[in-house]
Amino acid sequence: MKQWLKTIVLIGVFFAVAACLYAQTDNDSMPTVKQQPLDEQPSEETTENQPSIAEKFAHTDQLVTVTTQVNRAKIQIGDSIIYRIEVDAAENVQITFPEFGEFLGGFAITDFQQDGPVKTGRFQRWVRQYTLDVYVSEHYVIPPARITYQLANGEQQQIFTQPIFVAVDSVLTGADAGIRAIKPVQAPAVSRRTKMVITAIIGVLLFAVAGLVVVLWVRKLRQRVEPSLPAHIIALHALQELRRRGLVENGQFKEYYFLVS
Known part of the structure; x- marks a missing residue:
């Protein structure tokens, strides 16, 4: 009985090992594809993507000068622009900047920096710099910002910046720019090696179950009760x-x- 069980197990193990070796040989014979490292990929650089002052406007009255600028007036979806406000004012003037919140002219404010007042000659300078992101292709306008300043005698006045136009282009061009239907989700492909391994495992399990059934059947035959002898x-x-x-x-x-x- 034990010899039969050992034979069944050995046959199952043999088939499993043979399937794994065949799958490994088949996998090694497949051609390999080398991927070029990212740092070796060709890159395209244009002057449009270089940091520069794309739009700059200045508004001056007798005591205050406000300058606004963006580093790029034309971007693509996913790019960021830097919007900067500089205020130069006399030493006895107090400046109050507007609170934009989370959005500014359709852009999302993702970063904010401030500096000043810093003395520059006979004037003092305040700087506010905003990083703006947008995810819809469109033409946007950064609206005028209202700067409030207070004179030495307590009088408050206002000065407005100039609006700035920014064009946001889509990363898709031509036929790719249209809306396409969502493709159905496809199940990941199973390699031939994986199929062979799964088949081998199932075969071993079937052999084990068959051996167990044989063992239980033989034990049942051996455990049959012999008929008792008559009293005489x-x-x-x-x-x-x-x-x-x-x-x-x-x-x-x-x-x-x-x-x-």
Whole structure:
């Protein structure tokens, strides 16, 4: 019985090892594709993407000069622009900048920096710089910003910046710019090697189950209960055993009749 079980297990292991070796050989024979490192990929640089002052406007009254600028007036979706406000004012003038919140002219404000007041000659300078992001292709206008300043005598006045136009282009061109239907989700492809390994595992499990069934069936056959002997046969065997003891020959009559009864 144990020999049968060992034979079944050895056959299953043999098929599993053979399937794995075949899958490995098939995988090694497939051509490999080398990917060029990112740092070796060709890059295209244009003057449009170089940091520069694309739009700059200045507004001046008697005591305050406000300058606004962006580093690029034309971007693509996903690019950022830098919007900068500089205010130069006399030393006795207090400046208050507007609070833009999270958005500015359709752009999302993702970063903010401030500096000043810093003394520059007879004036002092304040700087506010905003990083703006946008994700829809369109023509945008950064609206005028209202700068409030207070004179030494307590009088408050206002000065407005110039609006700035920014064009946001789509990264798609031509036929690719249209809306396409969403493709159905496809299940990932299973390699031939994986299929072979799964098949081998299933084969081993089937052999193991078959061996277990055989073992249980043989045990059941062995455990069949033999039919019991008739009462007179049992009594005859007991009497023969009593005679073999030789009680009568030894004169042990009392014990002999006691056992017979």
